Amino acid sequence: MQPRTLYDKIVDRHKIRALDDRDGPGSQLLLYVDRTVLNEYTSPQAFTGLRDAGRDVWRPEAALGVVDHVNSTAPDRGGAVEDANAQRQIDYFAENGRDFGIEMFDVLDPRQGIEHVVLPELGWVLPGLVIAAGDSHTATYGAFGTVGFGIGTSDIEHLLATQTLTYTRLKTMRATVVGDLPVGVTAKDLVMALIRGIGADGAAGHALEFVGEAIDTLDVEARMTICNMSVECGARVALMAPDDKVFDYIAGRPRAPSAEMLARARPVWQALASDAEAVFDREVVLDAGEIAPMVSWGTSPDQSGAIDGAVPDPASLPEDRRRDAVRALAYMGLEPGVRFEEIAIDRAFIGSCTNARLADLRDAAAILRGRRVAPGVRAMVSPGSSSVRRAAEAEGLDRVFIEAGFEWRQSGCSMCLAMNDDVLAPGERCASSTNRNFEGRQGSGGRTHLMSPAMVAAAAVAGRLADVRSLASREM
Amino acid sequence: MQKFLSVTGMAAPMPAANVDTDVIMPKVFLKGIDRAGLARGLFHDLRFDAKGRTRPDFILNRETMRDVRFLLTGPNFGCGSSREHAGWGTLQYGIRALIGTTFAGIFADNAANNGLLLISLGEDDRDRLFRAAGPDGAELTVDLVERTVTCGGLRLAFEIEPSRRQALMEGRDRIATTLQMKEQIREFEAAYFAEAPWLARGGAA
Numbered sequence: 238m239q240p241r242t243l244y245d246k247i248v249d250r251h252k253i254r255a256l257d258d259r260d261g262p263g264s265q266l267l268l269y270v271d272r273t274v275l276n277e278y279t280s281p282q283a284f285t286g287l288r289d290a291g292r293d294v295w296r297p298e299a300a301l302g303v304v305d306h307v308n309s310t311a312p313d314r315g316g317a318v319e320d321a322n323a324q325r326q327i328d329y330f331a332e333n334g335r336d337f338g339i340e341m342f343d344v345l346d347p348r349q350g351i352e353h354v355v356l357p358e359l360g361w362v363l364p365g366l367v368i369a370a371g372d373s374h375t376a377t378y379g380a381f382g383t384v385g386f387g388i389g390t391s392d393i394e395h396l397l398a399t400q401t402l403t404y405t406r407l408k409t410m411r412a413t414v415v416g417d418l419p420v421g422v423t424a425k426d427l428v429m430a431l432i433r434g435i436g437a438d439g440a441a442g443h444a445l446e447f448v449g450e451a452i453d454t455l456d457v458e459a460r461m462t463i464c465n466m467s468v469e470c471g472a473r474v475a476l477m478a479p480d481d482k483v484f485d486y487i488a489g490r491p492r493a494p495s496a497e498m499l500a501r502a503r504p505v506w507q508a509l510a511s512d513a514e515a516v517f518d519r520e521v522v523l524d525a526g527e528i529a530p531m532v533s534w535g536t537s538p539d540q541s542g543a544i545d546g547a548v549p550d551p552a553s554l555p556e557d558r559r560r561d562a563v564r565a566l567a568y569m570g571l572e573p574g575v576r577f578e579e580i581a582i583d584r585a586f587i588g589s590c591t592n593a594r595l596a597d598l599r600d601a602a603a604i605l606r607g608r609r610v611a612p613g614v615r616a617m618v619s620p621g622s623s624s625v626r627r628a629a630e631a632e633g634l635d636r637v638f639i640e641a642g643f644e645w646r647q648s649g650c651s652m653c654l655a656m657n658d659d660v661l662a663p664g665e666r667c668a669s670s671t672n673r674n675f676e677g678r679q680g681s682g683g684r685t686h687l688m689s690p691a692m693v694a695a696a697a698v699a700g701r702l703a704d705v706r707s708l709a710s711r712e713m
Numbered sequence: 714m715q716k717f718l719s720v721t722g723m724a725a726p727m728p729a730a731n732v733d734t735d736v737i738m739p740k741v742f743l744k745g746i747d748r749a750g751l752a753r754g755l756f757h758d759l760r761f762d763a764k765g766r767t768r769p770d771f772i773l774n775r776e777t778m779r780d781v782r783f784l785l786t787g788p789n790f791g792c793g794s795s796r797e798h799a800g801w802g803t804l805q806y807g808i809r810a811l812i813g814t815t816f817a818g819i820f821a822d823n824a825a826n827n828g829l830l831l832i833s834l835g836e837d838d839r840d841r842l843f844r845a846a847g848p849d850g851a852e853l854t855v856d857l858v859e860r861t862v863t864c865g866g867l868r869l870a871f872e873i874e875p876s877r878r879q880a881l882m883e884g885r886d887r888i889a890t891t892l893q894m895k896e897q898i899r900e901f902e903a904a905y906f907a908e909a910p911w912l913a914r915g916g917a918a
Binding site for chain 1: 728729730731733735736739740743744745746747748758763788789792793794795796797800815817818819822823826827874875876887888891892894895897898901902905909910911912
């Protein structure tokens with residue numbers, strides 16, 4: 238048999254039939270989808286479509302719903318929200334769960350959280366699966382050797398009705414990450430450096446597989462950060478071959494297969510890797526050892542630089558990036574040549590499906606221990622899930638955040654996209670552990686600087702963008 | 714889904730790269746449980762300032778663009794969030810096709826599922842079309858049957874994936890089409906779960 242990439246192996250395994258007479262990238266096929274997760278804002282019209290057509294859900298147990306986008310993250314939140322439209326979404330979501338037999342976690346469920354944090358911690362994301370869901374960051378599951386990808390509402394409806402998608406096979410791209418990340422440099426910095434290097438559309442149309450010693454060394458949560466944010470360089474799917482760390486992560490979780498079943502699955506999962514001779518449509522190599530803590534300066538995730546640098550002069554950029562850079566700097570209220578470390582912030586936010594897992598909170602807390610948020614900075618942390626929140630509290634991280642001056646909030650997508658009441662005011666500047674610095678993303682007129690959770694903590698303490706390596710020296 | 718055969722109308726140039734779906738459809742318009750009322754949200758923060766006043770310099774606010782039918786777009790248009798509201802709002806605004814070089818994956822799938830035609834040109838053809846339309850835009854015709862874009866004296870041929878073209882021309886119900894294959898799906902499922910029992914019901918701990 239011809240050598241194949243991991244992506245093609247998983248797609249082949251889920252191919253019910255071809256839908257055209259082509260082969261390879263661009264060919265259409267009927268793809269079986271193992272599982273999906275639903276949220277309250279991209280699913281309602283899909284259920285209305287099913288109702289209007291009188292259709293059932295093909296396999297209700299293959300779907301799980303969780304309220305995450307519009308809910309409050311107030312520490313004392315109840316089940317209801319003030320925004321009547323958001324409340325209607327929450328209510329309709331619950332109604333759809335009841336009527337179609339789909340399990341739903343409501344706002345007060347102890348398992349509630351951001352969908353891409355909840356699924357892995359339940360042990361529901363397993364190697365070799367296809368998981369499609371109505372959220373672009375479904376690519377997160379690539380850390381488990383799962384083909385995860387985002388779909389729109391029409392495709393959610395198609396998936397619920399048929400357990401399949403009419404699917405166009407992607408091209409493949411491999412990112413080889415050699416070397417080791419330096420001390421103080423994280424998975425977030427690695428993926429931001431990649432995005433900067435190849436551009437916001439650098440992996441468009443591709444399934445992006447990560448390999449290399451720097452990836453092997455990372456724990457599963459850090460790998461999720463990388464796969465999650467690969468979406469911001471256009472990758473529809475990100476993938477990493479699963480290893481013992483992944484198998485150990487899954488074992489014993491609430492929805493994981495039984496020990497007996499895990500033993501049967503393991504040899505199948507261990508074979509999930511690209512063949513040595515497999516040919517990728519594109520290759521890129523990254524040296525982890527050369528990466529420094531990153532911050533974004535613009536309104537596209539590829540507009541970023543190392544913290545010890547400065548806002549670039551658009552004239553120094555490649556011609557096709559200049560006009561967008563000029564516009565971005567105007568929006569961000571920044572002048573060329575300003576050192577990143579001189580940029581003062583108003584807000585600091587730690588949260589999102591990119592960077593709000595327990596390891597992320599530990600990283601940030603390590604910087605905050607014994608320090609205070611700078612005067613005038615409002616700082617918030619929204620744990621990735623209610624389970625993460627409890628686990629963090631069990632080890633006292635909540636005290637560290639609170640004593641440093643952070644608000645210790647409940648879980649949700651929160652100010653990553655500001656669909657709830659966690660919003661930047663126009664002109665406010667935020668150091669944020671999230672994934673998108675688009676215009677208005679965190680609030681109309683709000684200005685977002687993307688960075689790792691530890692870098693957000695450092696910025697909160699300094700009151701301006703700051704190099705975590707200078708603050709962290711005494712812990713290291 | 715509205716069929717697309719041939720459409721003539723005004724085209725507005727929006728050449729910026731990486732126009733994301735947060736800009737196309739800001740979050741305040743995502744709170745519905747139906748698809749209605751999204752024309753108002755399309756490019757809202759570009760069309761209106763913080764006080765709700767029309768921004769006269771924005772291309773879609775010009776008098777000539779009252780009946781705009783096409784956008785001429787920059788690379789990687791529609792990147793970011795999966796929100797299908799971006800595509801729904803575009804169509805509800807009256808826009809029938811976007812003409813550019815590349816479109817983000819989820820946005821492109823959403824467009825196809827709703828009858829919004831996306832045309833990917835090579836960079837040379839894209840440049841010629843932008844020049845022909847000028848900075849103020851121009852009237853053009855998109856013919857999906859002939860696979861051509863015509864703007865003044867310029868006539869460009871474009872490629873489109875055959876099944877997508879067929880679906881757009883017929884305005885087809887995709888779910889009904891897939892459900893015609895339901896026996897095949899069931900057969901696949903039976904064999905699949907037999908081989909991977911840890912995924913079947915009862916496989917969980």
